[in-house]
Amino acid sequence: MILASRLNLLALIGRSLLAVLGATGRLAVFTLEAISHCLRPPFFPRLLLNQMIEIGYYSLPVVGLTGIFAGMVLALQSYTGFSRFAAESAIPNVVALSITRELGPVLAGLMVAGRVGAAMAAEIGTMRVTEQIDALRTLSTNPFKYLIAPRLLAALITMPILVLVADIIGIMGGYIVSVHKLDFNAAAYLKNTWDFLEPMDVISGLVKAAVFGFLIALMGCYHGFNSKGGAQGVGAATTNAVVSGAILVLVFNYIITEAFFSR
Amino acid sequence: MSETNASVGNKPPKISCRGVTKSFGAKSVLAGVDFDVQAGESMVIIGGSGTGKSVTIKCVLGLIRHDAGSIKIDGQEVSRMSARAREAIDRKFGMLFQGGALFDSLPVWENVAFGLLHARNVPRRKARDLAMEKLAMVGLGPEVGKLSPSELSGGMQKRVALARAIATEPEIIFFDEPTTGLDPIMADVINNLIVEITRKLGATALSITHDMASVRKIADKVSMLYDGKIIWSGPIAEIDRCGNPYVEQFIHGRAAGPIQMQVRRL
Numbered sequence: 323m324i325l326a327s328r329l330n331l332l333a334l335i336g337r338s339l340l341a342v343l344g345a346t347g348r349l350a351v352f353t354l355e356a357i358s359h360c361l362r363p364p365f366f367p368r369l370l371l372n373q374m375i376e377i378g379y380y381s382l383p384v385v386g387l388t389g390i391f392a393g394m395v396l397a398l399q400s401y402t403g404f405s406r407f408a409a410e411s412a413i414p415n416v417v418a419l420s421i422t423r424e425l426g427p428v429l430a431g432l433m434v435a436g437r438v439g440a441a442m443a444a445e446i447g448t449m450r451v452t453e454q455i456d457a458l459r460t461l462s463t464n465p466f467k468y469l470i471a472p473r474l475l476a477a478l479i480t481m482p483i484l485v486l487v488a489d490i491i492g493i494m495g496g497y498i499v500s501v502h503k504l505d506f507n508a509a510a511y512l513k514n515t516w517d518f519l520e521p522m523d524v525i526s527g528l529v530k531a532a533v534f535g536f537l538i539a540l541m542g543c544y545h546g547f548n549s550k551g552g553a554q555g556v557g558a559a560t561t562n563a564v565v566s567g568a569i570l571v572l573v574f575n576y577i578i579t580e581a582f583f584s585r
Numbered sequence: 586m587s588e589t590n591a592s593v594g595n596k597p598p599k600i601s602c603r604g605v606t607k608s609f610g611a612k613s614v615l616a617g618v619d620f621d622v623q624a625g626e627s628m629v630i631i632g633g634s635g636t637g638k639s640v641t642i643k644c645v646l647g648l649i650r651h652d653a654g655s656i657k658i659d660g661q662e663v664s665r666m667s668a669r670a671r672e673a674i675d676r677k678f679g680m681l682f683q684g685g686a687l688f689d690s691l692p693v694w695e696n697v698a699f700g701l702l703h704a705r706n707v708p709r710r711k712a713r714d715l716a717m718e719k720l721a722m723v724g725l726g727p728e729v730g731k732l733s734p735s736e737l738s739g740g741m742q743k744r745v746a747l748a749r750a751i752a753t754e755p756e757i758i759f760f761d762e763p764t765t766g767l768d769p770i771m772a773d774v775i776n777n778l779i780v781e782i783t784r785k786l787g788a789t790a791l792s793i794t795h796d797m798a799s800v801r802k803i804a805d806k807v808s809m810l811y812d813g814k815i816i817w818s819g820p821i822a823e824i825d826r827c828g829n830p831y832v833e834q835f836i837h838g839r840a841a842g843p844i845q846m847q848v849r850r851l
Contacts, residue, residue, distance in 0.1 A: 449688075456648050457686035460759075461749075462675045462704035 352544050359466040360475055369472040377438050377473075377535075378480030381430075382487065384437060388429045389421070389488035393495025396420055401504055413506070414514040417496030422523045426488040428575050431534035434481065435541075435567035442473055442542025443563035447549035447556035455547070470543045474536060481535025482528040489527065526582040533578060534571045541567040597660030599624045599757060599789040600645060605654035606813075607640055614640050616813030617654065622806075627783060627790040629800050629821075631835060632810035633844060638793035639683075641810065642759055645791065646678060647671065658757070676704065679755035679788075683762040685746040687734035693745050694720070694730035700753040719748040722785075723778055740771035747775070751782055758783060760792035764799045776802040797836055800824075809835065811844065 400416045446469055449455050458465045493515060500506040542563045549559035598621040607615040614637040622628045632638050643649040645656055647663060656663050658674050666674070679700075687696050697716035701707040707715065717727045723744040734742060743763070750758055763779060764772035776799050783790045783803075794800060800807060801821065808818040809832050817829045824836060834842030 445690075452684055453682045453686040454688055456643070456646075457680070457682055457688070459648060460646060460675070460678055460680040461700040461753075462672060463699070468703070 348548075349544060352547070353540060355466055356470045356474055356540065356543065359464065360471045364467065366468060366472055369468065370476055373472045373476030374480050376441075377434070377476050377539075378484055381434055381437055381480075381484055384433045385430045385484050385488045386491050388433050389426065389491035390495035390498075392425045392429055393417060393421055393492035393497075394499045396425070396492075397496040397499040397504065401500075410504070411514070413500055413504075414496070414511050415518040417500075418493055418515045418519050419523060421492035421496070422489045422519065422527045423579075424527075424575075426492055427485050427527045427530040427534060428571065430481070430485050430488045430531065431538065431571040431575075432568055434477075434484070434535070435538045435571055436564055438477065439538045439542040439563045439567040440560045442539060443546040443549070443560045444556055446470075446543055446546025447559040450547060450549050451552055451555060465547070470547070473543055474539045477535035477539035478532050479535075481531040481538075485527055485531035486524075489524065522582070526578070529582075530575060530578050533574055537570045537574060538567040541570065596624060597657065598622060599626070599659060600791060601655075601657040601660075602641075602645065603655045603657075605641070605644055605656060606652045607637075607644060607649065608652060614813055615644070615651070618810070618813070618815055620808050620815055620818060622789055622791055624789055625787060626805050627780075627792070627803055628806045628808065629792045629794060629804035630808050630810050630815075631793075631795060631797075631800055633795065633835065636810045637813055638810055639761060642761060642791065642793055646680060646759060647675065676753070677756040679750035679753065679758040681743075681746050681750040681758070681760045681763055683765055685734070685742040687742060687746055687749070689734050691734075692730065693732050693734060693737070696734060696745060697730075697748045697752050699749060705753060716748070716752065719752050720745070722751070722782060723748045724774075740767055740774070743767065743771075743775055744778070747778060747782070751786060751788075754786055755788060757789045757791065758786075760790065760794075760803075762794050762796075763792065763803075764794065764796045769798070772796065772799065773802070779803050795835075797838075 396417050397413055400413050401410060404410050404412055404416075446455075449469070455465050455469070458468055497508070497511055497515075500511055501508045545559040545563040545566070546556075549555045600620075600622040602618050602620050605615055605618040606613070618637075618641055620628070620630075630638050630641060640649060644651040645658075651664065658677065661670070661674065663671065663674060687693075688699065691699070694713055694716040695702070697719050698707070698709075698712035701712040701715055702709065713730075717730055720727065720729060725741070725744055725748070729737070729741070729745070734745065737745065747763075750760075760779060763775055767775060779790070779792075780803055782788075790803070792799075792803060804821045806819065807821055807824050808815045809829070810816070811831050817827055817832045819827060824832065827833070830843050834844050
């Protein structure tokens with residue numbers, strides 16, 4: 323009896339392990355195929371442009387709003403902490419550094435994962451369950467080229483631009499609160515920010531952004547492309563795309579930070 | 586269907602399947618499907634839901650990889666082909682999907698012109714004219730071209746899907762349940778269009794359906810799929826006196842008979 327239940331437990335562990343390995347393998351094959359189609363012609367410049375507008379332009383309000391409030395709250399909170407050590411002058415530095423290195427890319431990444439990852443999974447998933455992806459193949463068009471490559475490339479290109487905008491707006495948020503609420507000198511605040519910020523702070527954030535963009539689009543496309551069944555399948559694909567996209571953003575945020583940190 | 590029949594004349598059959606098998610997990614769907622479709626012929630595969638008709642057509646189209654057996658198009662084995670050779674074969678195909686499968690992000694004319702624009706690199710203006718021509722062939726005016734597929738009724742969507750399937754003037758056209766979900770009048774209109782267009786293009790047709798009215802209209806030859814195998818094959822004229830109890834139960838739509846309905850989908 324005990325032996326049987328232990329064997330059941332082993333079988334359960336084995337099955338889960340196989341499922342995880344299988345999923346990893348499928349994702350790896352999907353990723354390699356997608357990348358290879360990104361690099362080989364024919365390209366679809368019109369679709370790439372459409373996706374860049376969809377991902378980049380239409381995400382600007384969301385990313386801008388997150389940026390400005392993150393910057394504002396950062397200035398307030400660091401003031402609370404730093405005033406205890408009479409170190410208020412470090413606020414511009416803290417705001418600039420946190421926004422460009424961390425909050426800009428991570429918050430923009432999470433917002434885009436919700437907005438774009440979900441949209442991609444839902445659109446491609448619906449195309450899968452209504453046989454539109456099969457229809458593409460019968461019309462001699464590779465779905466990887468037509469659907470997936472433009473989305474991956476567009477996300478890879480536009481995310482750094484979005485994050486650059488988020489950086490600027492975020493620092494502006496800090497500036498607004500510091501100058502208008504905490505009585506900082508406006509010119510001194512800007513000079514402080516500018517002198518302190520190093521190119522590497524911004525660059526590391528932009529590298530993160532590009533990686534996050536790729537991962538978010540990859541999750542959206544992968545889950546959409548492999549969705550099964552009907553409305554429920556598409557719903558599950560959308561949820562999985564957002565959750566896995568957001569988690570990958572946080573995981574890779576650490577990995578990339580460490581890679582830049584050790585230099 | 587005998588081997589000798591397959592090599593009538595000098596030309597190999599347009600489509601030839603031998604011993605095609607396909608399983609999903611432990612469930613065997615196709616257990617050795619054999620059939621030939623000669624050039625210019627219209628063959629219809631009949632069978633109840635869940636007998637593997639769609640899987641058969643998808644294996645021939647290359648949308649699903651079959652496990653074993655041989656599928657030849659124009660005498661060329663497709664399963665061991667390079668990607669480039671496979672693309673050349675794919676260009677011979679046109680497919681009408683059961684649900685239409687129109688791209689809802691594109692207007693009707695771009696749906697019809699899709700194959701011309703993306704696979705044949707026809708300039709947009711010319712592709713648009715050709716699309717309008719094909720829409721006219723299925724009885725739709727140029728004003729439909731600008732609409733979105735979601736604005737069309739089921740019957741109209743089917744017509745647009747038909748126009749898309751024939752836009753590149755394919756040699757082989759596949760029809761997956763062309764009349765499902767249509768009223769009897771619209772079903773007859775679609776059947777007539779299928780007959781007329783395949784004749785006009787001189788195309789070979791492979792259809793699957795369970796609508797007997799459609800079968801009688803569009804088929805030259807009929808094969809019945811049951812339990813993963815072709816259990817009867819012959820000209821449409823012979824179907825009423827084939828003497829096969831499975832076929833008879835199916836064409837007369839009787840609940841009682843040797844066929845037990847499949848509950849689980851494949």
